[in-house]
Amino acid sequence: xxxxxxxxxxxxxxxxxxxxxxxxxxxxxxxxxxxxxxxxxxxxxxxxxxxxxxxxxxxxxxxxxxxxxxxxxxxxxxxxxxxxxxxxxxxxxxxxxxxxxxxxxxxxxxxxxxxxxxxxxxxxxxxxxxxxxxxxxxxxxxxxxxxxxxxxxxxxxxxxxxxxxxxxxxxxxxxxxxxxxxxxxxxxxxxxxxxxxxxxxxxxxxxxxxxxxxxxxxxxxxxxxxxxxxxxxxxxxxxxxxxxxxxxxxxxxxxxxxxxxxxxxxxxxxxxxxxxxxx
Amino acid sequence: xxxxxxxxxxxxxxxxxxxxxxxxxxxxxxxxxxxxxxxxxxxxxxxxxxxxxxxxxxxxxxxxxxxxxxxxxxxxxxxxxxxxxxxxxxxxxxxxxxxxxxxxxxxxxxxxxxxxxxxxxxxxxxxxxxxxxxxxxxxxxxxxxxxxxxxxxxxxxxxxxxxxxxxxxxxxxxxxxxxxxxxxxxxxxxxxxxxxxxxxxxxxxxxxxxxxxxxxxxxxxxxxxxxxxxxxxxxxxxxxxxxxxxxxxxxxxxxxxxxx
Numbered sequence: 305x306x307x308x309x310x311x312x313x314x315x316x317x318x319x320x321x322x323x324x325x326x327x328x329x330x331x332x333x334x335x336x337x338x339x340x341x342x343x344x345x346x347x348x349x350x351x352x353x354x355x356x357x358x359x360x361x362x363x364x365x366x367x368x369x370x371x372x373x374x375x376x377x378x379x380x381x382x383x384x385x386x387x388x389x390x391x392x393x394x395x396x397x398x399x400x401x402x403x404x405x406x407x408x409x410x411x412x413x414x415x416x417x418x419x420x421x422x423x424x425x426x427x428x429x430x431x432x433x434x435x436x437x438x439x440x441x442x443x444x445x446x447x448x449x450x451x452x453x454x455x456x457x458x459x460x461x462x463x464x465x466x467x468x469x470x471x472x473x474x475x476x477x478x479x480x481x482x483x484x485x486x487x488x489x490x491x492x493x494x495x496x497x498x499x500x501x502x503x504x505x506x507x508x509x510x511x512x513x514x515x516x517x518x519x520x521x522x523x524x525x526x527x528x529x530x531x532x533x534x535x536x537x538x539x540x541x542x543x544x545x546x547x548x549x550x551x552x553x554x555x556x557x558x559x560x561x562x563x564x565x566x567x568x569x570x571x572x573x574x575x576x577x578x579x580x581x582x583x
Numbered sequence: 584x585x586x587x588x589x590x591x592x593x594x595x596x597x598x599x600x601x602x603x604x605x606x607x608x609x610x611x612x613x614x615x616x617x618x619x620x621x622x623x624x625x626x627x628x629x630x631x632x633x634x635x636x637x638x639x640x641x642x643x644x645x646x647x648x649x650x651x652x653x654x655x656x657x658x659x660x661x662x663x664x665x666x667x668x669x670x671x672x673x674x675x676x677x678x679x680x681x682x683x684x685x686x687x688x689x690x691x692x693x694x695x696x697x698x699x700x701x702x703x704x705x706x707x708x709x710x711x712x713x714x715x716x717x718x719x720x721x722x723x724x725x726x727x728x729x730x731x732x733x734x735x736x737x738x739x740x741x742x743x744x745x746x747x748x749x750x751x752x753x754x755x756x757x758x759x760x761x762x763x764x765x766x767x768x769x770x771x772x773x774x775x776x777x778x779x780x781x782x783x784x785x786x787x788x789x790x791x792x793x794x795x796x797x798x799x800x801x802x803x804x805x806x807x808x809x810x811x812x813x814x815x816x817x818x819x820x821x822x823x824x825x826x827x828x829x830x831x832x833x834x835x836x837x838x839x840x841x842x843x
Contacts, residue, residue, distance in 0.1 A: 485668035488637050489661065489733065490685035499681075503672040580672045580713045
């Protein structure tokens, strides 16, 4: 800024007077929700699918129509076939998920909080985490047999790793100031873990639950393709083998719904569990 | 209770693995029910001193003692933090109850006692709010209520109002003094604000730049209760100038070194 009395480097030259209308230059950065468009996209996909099936470009054997899938689903619901498969899948899924999540959180907290556990746990987890869990299924079947335990175990394993790693990260991200404050008010180790470290890690734990839910679904289907007579994975494989494409599609739609429902309910649960979240 | 800091030094190891001497041979005693301000330029280790007194750090040399009577149901020390350090997942009520929980006070008594200090600090009506729903001034009231609720014999305050705007700070200083007139704990109050130190304290302990040493102790000869109009008092101005002349050079060096 040049104040009066300071010499200017250049003499001021006259230019024509202008009037500039100041406009919102950041308007293009706005990101409106476009709620209607979201619905249109989904409906449009189904309509397009139905149209392709109706026109007959693709044989029904390869691509059954959405209406056909819906009718088949209703039929399977009435006969109890779908409910049976769904119940079998859900029980495996929930049990495996619960076991894996609980173990993952426990291990994550211990490894994140105790230096000795970190020294032992980190290399072990780093070495075992990259193994695709599907590859362990034959081994688990060998150890636990063809029954339910091997299926539940592979799902639990798949959920365990993202949970343990996320919990560990969450624990390590706990604000040292809050830990110090807790100690200043008399908190000992267990109180610090329960009242500071765990709540701090909750957002990361929920992110882990969402990751784990995806993995669980994947492993569920894989596990149900080996030596079972029930479950959505079995339904999909079996229908495929018999060229019952419509049935197969029902299975796929149910899996998709399972994914959507689990994601949505975890989101709800998170909002309930973390009421202090600003966003 | 009396706080006795006897020949305390603190050496840190910094990120590069180099030892850093934060405090060097600090001798200091704070009398029963005395309000002492610890003042110094940035990086003089005054917060370190407070953490040592709180038992959150171990001294590298020397020792720290709390002497005197500690009635049942009271804790030796409690701390108020510059950044408030409230638990974001706890409501105002639950934050204030935290120390009482750790003391093992049963729930109904805890709620009652917390309630008393919530009212005292002007937080009534905000019990079920979360910290993020409060302004900075209100948050620090929660911090103060949490500390007062455990009825500490020694209250440690680490630049409690420095994150607040000037007007809020002035009001909070007055409120704190009013509360202290009623409760009369021993207070160790860390600040880098000379006016604040002189306005609030019985005695100002001036620390030097790193390594922190006690440069001077200035007794503040102002009557209590302190009032805002005393800020123009010759005794007030004289104390401020005396302390400023002591730390001026040090502050200038700190500014040059970019330690601020």
